[in-house]
Each structure stands twice: as structure tokens, then as C-alpha cells.
Amino acid sequence: MENTYKLRFIPLGGVVGVTKNMYVYENYVNDVLKDILIVDCGIGFPMEKELGVDFVIPDITYLKDKTDKIRALLVTHGHEDHTSAIPYHYKDLGSPPIYTSNLTASFIENKFKEFGITEKVNRVEYRKDYEFGDFKARFINITHSIPDATHIQIKTPVGNLYHGPDFKLDLTPPYGAPPDFYEITKAGHDGLLCLLSDALGSERDGLTLSEAIVGSTFEDTMRKTKGKFIMTTFSSNISRIRQCVEAAIKFNRKIVFLGRSMRQNTEIAKAINYLPIPFNLVGKEDEVMKLPANKVCLIVAGSQGQYGSALSKLANKMNKFVKITPGDRVIISSDPIPGNETEVYSLIEELTMQGADVIYSDIQDQLHASGHGSREDLKFLIRFTNPAYFIPIGGTIRHQQEYRKLAESLGHKPDSVFLLREGDSVWFTKNKATRGEVIETKSIYVDAYGIGDIGSAVLRDRKTLSSEGIVVAVLPLGANGRLVARPKIMSKGFVFEKVGQELFEEATRIIEKKLKPQGTELSDMNKARGDTVRELETYFFKETGRKPLILVETIQI
């Protein structure tokens, strides 16, 4: 009897949320899972960042009992939202072989070092099939805002898919080759079940500008700058950094990198020769103020206005070597990620107050070319590949819907476009795709202190703290568990101190009344705490209409 094959696709991130890209392809033979191929494993930037979460990583619970089936992890390009969760999950995924392009491999290996992982990453060749169980994968050279970006043609027993995240059709990329149009159209010619396409630019008309436009803007601006030239962008944006470096070389400015991520990434790029800088133009932080201002080019991390970043330190006079002085020009060569606007604009205010001339994309068009294709780029990819089905990835629901309209405008049926949320799945058989069951996922938060040790309960607390404040009650208890002194009540972020005094007096009396009469045995300590929380909640809500976080602690005397 002949085998019957099925394929399942599951996004564990990257849909709806834009970032935290991770995609699972499963090959079933006679309804038994045989091979898993994973594409990308990046971090996400959650809306909860104001609650102290640094980033989120994909939830791989679903994969934990299937690690023996995972044939490989393929990585499309070196941006953090496609790579940076790898070290967190690598061992839990069973340390699968990783295949990716040159710069991406260097970035991953560098992160591995910090985590003490010693495995090497496989650098792929283009125009070559790699076999992973019943899968074959073929990396295709594409253009984005980072060198060595790729798309992947995934060949499976039920048909081929085209995994096409983050791209624009840049005909004049500053470094590296233009898109490999022959391989892309050939993937279409060979027949495609499904195109998984970047959808982030589906609201923008026209074609996205080439990265090359930014280089000439850097040159023009540097020519006119009498003070220090300060450029900030994502530290993974090696193309843009290199364009700034080349302008600096032209104008004989010494180049100084500020910020840990910026120094690390540029070191990596230099090591594989993606960022050549003459020795005499490499500068250090502590010599910046000794050089003539017009002989300095600073390339600085922190383009999103992150607190504590190198740029934020500059703006807040917290860098002990480098000061902003009038005549300096700051180029912000990246757009704020949705949600970061406030931070970026307040950074611009602070820099301006210190005399810098700040140029950002609101006031000048050609400082930042999006890395993501606009409508015409996306339409070209559809025409090149001509698939039966579509899955827009890397966009919000809004972008997915616009993408569906685009596909419709090219004559494709709306139900050929699957709008997926995280954990949704699609089953593919020969010539057919249908929606599958939902895989449950939860958010895994990472902050400075650890991974996953803050769960949704912690965030709920932080949320309450941020909006309602906290009341702490301390109960001094004797050995017999009775109150031996007046309870002490303190608060932060709850009410004004003056109002509080009276409120807390009354609250203290309520606790005393509750805990005194019958006395409390040690074994009931928890009950005493619980009762106290409930009493205080009720009382404070009645008096103030608020529900502060209430923390009751006992001190045994």
C-alpha cells in the first residue's frame, strides 16, 4: 500500500504580534508524525514592556515531547525577532542542527557563547537542496535591511511551500546581491502549494525604497555637519551601519561605536569582513572629546529610546566621556516600533535641548528606508510564485487583512488566504489546505533576572501596582500568635499620605478588632493573613473605590 502524507504548519509566534517569529512544519506519514522542521526562533517585544518585561520568547511546550522528530532549525536572517530566542530554547529542542546564512550564523554563534553553547551553526549555500527527513529546503537569496537575508523553498511530500518572511525587492542593495529572481520564479514554476509572505507593508502603496538611498543621505548630511555626526539604528542593521562607516571614511571621521549590542554586532560583522574599517579610523569612547568635533562619527545603540541605552545616556548626560555640544547632528535612522513613540520623541527633546540638531524620518524622508516591501513588492512576489494558498506572516491582523485584499486584487480567492493567530494550524494535503486544531501557547516573559520566572500572575500584580498601588500591613505577633503590638500599615502609590493617615488609623482598628478577641494560634497564621487581606480590601474599596495590591506580613516577636 502506498503511504499517505500530510503536512501541518503551526506558527508559534510571528503572526498577529509581528515579532517573536517561530514556525513549525510537520510531516505526517500515514497519520504518524515523522519529521519536524522549524523556521526561526526569535524574541518578541510585548505591549507589557512597561511592566518591566524585557521581551518574550516563543512557547515551545508543544514541541517538548517531540524533540526526536526535529530534523533541523532553519533561520532566515539575523534580526533579533528571528534569532534571539534560540539560545533560550536550543537544548529543550534537543539541540537540532541549525542551517542559515553567513552573517546570521555568526550572530547566533556569538549569542551561543554567552550561554555556554558550543555547537557550530551550518552556513548554507544558495541554489542547493538540503535534506531533512522527508523535507528538502532550498535557501533563496533575498534583500531586506540586513545582509544575508533569505527566503526558503520548502519541499515536502505533499508539495512545495515558499517561506518568505521579512523582505523588500531591493534592486540596488548596498552590499550583497539583488534578489535571486530566477530562483524565486523557479519556485513558482515548480508549483507551489502555499506562499508564506511578509505582510507588514501591505498598507503602503508603491515599491519600498532601496537601502541605497540612505547611503547618499548620510553623505549629504555628513558633508553639512560641523560638529559630531551621531547615527543611531538597530545594532543588527549592518547594511545601514556600513553605509555610515563608508561616509565617515570619505570624510575622514574617526568611528566610535557606543553601546554593548552595537560593539558586539559590529565586531562580528568585522570578523567576517562585512564591515571593513581602516585601522586609523577606529576610535575609542575616551578620545571623542579630544578630537575636533568634525572628525568624529559616533554610531550608537538605542534607536528606540530604550532606558539605559547608549543613546539615552548621551541624551541624559550620563556618558562620562562623551558630551553633546551645539553643532552636533543626531540621525535617527530607524522608525519607532509601534509602542515606542513616546520614548523616541522624549529622547529627541532631550538631545535638542542640549544643542544637537536631530534629524528623524518625520522631518526627512530618506533617512530610513523600510526593510519591508510595500504593496508592489508583495504583489510581485505573488506573481513570481503564483501559489494556491497564502499565509501572511509578520504582520498584525490589520496587515493580514490588507494582504488578503492584495491577493484578491490579483485574482486569488479570499478563502485561499489563511489569517492565522499564534497556535492556529493549517493542514496541507496534495492541492488542498484546511484549518487545523489550535495549539495552546502562553507568553513566556524574560526580564533582566530570569526567564519564565515571571508569569502572568506577576504581570497582573505589576499591572495592579502601576494603576492602584500597594498597601503593606505588618502584624506583630507573640509566640502564641496573638497581636502583641499595634499592626503597622504602610502604602505606596495608593493615596496621599495625609488622607492615608486617617484611613490607616481606622484600618488598624479593624484589624485589631478582627484578630484580638479569640487570639490566634501559630497554625492559623495563614488564616490571619488571609482574613486581614479580605478585611482591608473590603474597607479600602468602600472608602476609596480602589483595589490596591495588599500585602500582609507577620513578625513573630
Place this chain on the structure above:
Amino acid sequence: MENTYKLRFIPLGGVVGVTKNMYVYENYVNDVLKDILIVDCGIGFPMEKELGVDFVIPDITYLKDKTDKIRALLVTHGHEDHTSAIPYHYKDLGSPPIYTSNLTASFIENKFKEFGITEKVNRVEYRKDYEFGDFKARFINITHSIPDATHIQIKTPVGNLYHGPDFKLDLTPPYGAPPDFYEITKAGHDGLLCLLSDALGSERDGLTLSEAIVGSTFEDTMRKTKGKFIMTTFSSNISRIRQCVEAAIKFNRKIVFLGRSMRQNTEIAKAINYLPIPFNLVGKEDEVMKLPANKVCLIVAGSQGQYGSALSKLANKMNKFVKITPGDRVIISSDPIPGNETEVYSLIEELTMQGADVIYSDIQDQLHASGHGSREDLKFLIRFTNPAYFIPIGGTIRHQQEYRKLAESLGHKPDSVFLLREGDSVWFTKNKATRGEVIETKSIYVDAYGIGDIGSAVLRDRKTLSSEGIVVAVLPLGANGRLVARPKIMSKGFVFEKVGQELFEEATRIIEKKLKPQGTELSDMNKARGDTVRELETYFFKETGRKPLILVETIQI
């Protein structure tokens, strides 16, 4: 010994002059011409049109003694500047087999009928090689402003060439398939010696709009039009005509075609099912004014304001059935060809004076999408095909130079781009191209009365007539060749009559003085004429500073 092959490319038109496209490819084996392949054979619109020339056709003198080598005539699309000279030259080219797309073939066969040529035209299949001697040709489906437009990959013993005239990359062509990107990029992948590319849009930024945009503009405008809806465009622009027809069907307007070329071309398109119209919506000229105005859609020839065209007759109240009435709307859905602006604008004036609301592309953007790709279209074709050499065709010198800059911006060397004039030639050997000798060509003018019977001498006369006027002197001679009465001098367009009287009196005296004394024998009649011309030229130039055309005739009495 192995054969050595060489290839020569000669444009007999289509370069510098934009129109009159005709290209010759020659295959030499051991320096002996073996095979000729011709691409296109169209008419041109000369700057001399104001002197009574209707159009020009290519000069095929060079080919006349080589007809036994001509293997085929390939035609890229159905526009007049690529097809309409074929019937004039077909027999002189030795009646070679013609290969082209479906609609183009029908257009050519229709023209053949008028000339009594009975040969059939071969309709090609795409994705198939056709052999012509040592040449192979492969037609590639492309998009332009007419259906069934093609590019041709020409395979020769020294390498492949990509013949890529008139195109834009239309991802949503209203009829027919989008460009065959796989075949285009595959031509590049197979290796290309030379790309011959449309260059007309090389001054325009961005991508050219899709033809589809025009269809929705027609609908929107028709919805708002209370009177007759009158659309004019090139009669070969079947896509645009079909979009207008489809809007008319939607609004239940009866469709009437005005003008001979419009009726003929739409008949041809209907016959091959490129223009389906329900029987009940086909109308005739004489019923237009009997129908409610908002139930009529006229599609009219004469978009260039040509004198005597259907639209010009409408504007000048010379159509005995159809009148313009207030509330009518005229849509001019084509841009004036350079040189025709005056005619088009005076047509707009006349139509407006009669109460029509005239919409043209100066006042509304989306009435006419150019058929020619802009810079980004042209850059995409370069990236798709990645040739060693370039020959921009179908553009003026200005467009050729801009095209060279485009190629440079993509990293190609300026000397890889050949800027050719008519008759210039390029030699190709394996991996190398060099400029060849110049083939002399002259202009062959066609007017209402014949082909080639007006040469450059006639045009020089017309030019003089139009700027200096004419003087006619009649010499009454006796049998002995002597003047038997006073010479008679008349003029047109030379000087005012009053001034003339005195001038001609004196001129008469001069002729008498010259011809009387010695008498003139009949055998010297020509000398008498010549002497008289010279005398008058000298005299008139001295007196008036002008050099009218001087015509001297003798009458024997």
C-alpha cells in the same frame, strides 16, 4: 576546422525616432552571411508631417539583394509602429514567413487583405523554441497597452539576446496573463549577451500604473455622466477599448464605434473573441441621436486630433448623424505623441465650445496609463535578465542616455550600453560586442497619393514654399525661341500684391533685357529657363532678402 560564427544587429528604425521599428539580426558563418532574422516592420510618424507626409516606412534597400537569406519576420505586438509597414515591404523582402501572437496576426492579416496579399501569418505558442536557420526564437508573454504583446529570446550561435521592446510590468493586466516572469528570468539564467530594452520611460520615476486603473476610472466617470459618454484612444488599444465596453455593458449603454480604423480593429478583436459585446448593445451611427443620451457610449478614432478623423469631425460638426450636446462627456484616453499637442488641444477647445465636458490626462491622472515601463520597470528587466550588453530601443537620444544611467546605477559599465542611431550596427562574437559599420538609410515618405514618390527634394520644396513662397514666370516664345510678348510673373506666399506689382515690373524688364538681344534658339530653351531662374533669384534676394521657390515655364506660340 570548426566554424566561426558572428552576429550583426542593425536597427533600420526604432532608435532615436521612437517609431518605425525594424531590426535586423544577421548570422555569419566563417564571415559569410547565412541567415537573417527580422523583428518588426512598422511605420513612423515623422516631424515633417506638417508638409503633407502621412507617415514614413523603413528603408529596406540594404536587404533587397539578401532576401534569400531572410528566414523569418517576427513581430512583437500589434501597434502600428511595429506592424504597419509590413504590407508595403512584404514582397520586396521575399515574402518571408511571419511569426507573431494571435491578435497581432489578425491585425496583419487584415492589412494584407487591403494589399491583396493572401499569405497567412503563423500564430506562435509561448514557451516553445522556433528554428530559423541557425537562429532559434522563443516568444515570451509580456504586458503593454495592447493584448498579446511579446518579448523574444533570440538564440544564436554566439549567444542569446533578449529583444524587449514596448512593455511595462503590469501585475494586473485587464486581459491576458501577467508577464511570464519565469521565462524572463530563465532567459537571464541561461545567459544573455545583450538586452535590447524599451527605453521610452527612462525619465519617469517609479513603476508605471497598471492598465487596470483605467477601467475603474471609466466606470466612475460613466456613472456620473448624464449625456453621451465619448471615449477616444488609439484604435489598436484593444485593452482600453474593452475596458470601456465593459463599463458600457454595466451601465446598459449602447456601444457605437466611429472611424474606419476603430471599426476595423474592433471587428478583428471581436472575431477572435478579444472583445465580447452582447448583441443588443451594438449600436449604429444613425441611431445615436434617437437614443436617450445617457444610453450611449461612443468609442471614437482620432485621439491625436488628426484632421479628418472621426473625433475631429464630431468636434467640427461634420458628422451628419451625431452631434455633441451639453452634458456629453469626452474622455481622451491617450497622451499626445510629441508633436501632436497643438492638434489635440485645439480639438479639446472645439469640443468644449459645443458644451462637452472634456477630460484628458492633464486634468485627471488615471485616464491613461502609459504602456511603457518607468525606471523601476526597466530596472527590474535588467535585474531579471542580467545581460553583458545593452541596446536601448524605442527612445530618443535623451531616453537612450537616461537608460545608460539606469544601467550604471545597477553596476553596469557605461560602455556596455550601445547608443545607436538608425543604420548603426553592432557585431557580436562570443562574450564580446563591438560597434560595426553604418548602413546608409534614407527616409521613405508615404502620403495619400503614394509611397516613395515624394523624396527629400519634394519635402525641401514644401519647406521652402511654406516659409518663402513661390514665384512663377511664364515666357511666351516664338518658334525661333525668341520672346514674342512680355513675360508674365505671378506669385503666391511671397510678398503683398501691392509691393509685388512694382517688383515684378522691374523683374519683367530684367528678363526681357536678358533674353531679347541675341534671341534664343529652341535648343537653348533650358538655358533660357535656367538663366531666368538665376536672374530672378539674385534680383529678389537683393530687393527682399527672401529666396522664394522660382518656377519658370515657357509657352511656345
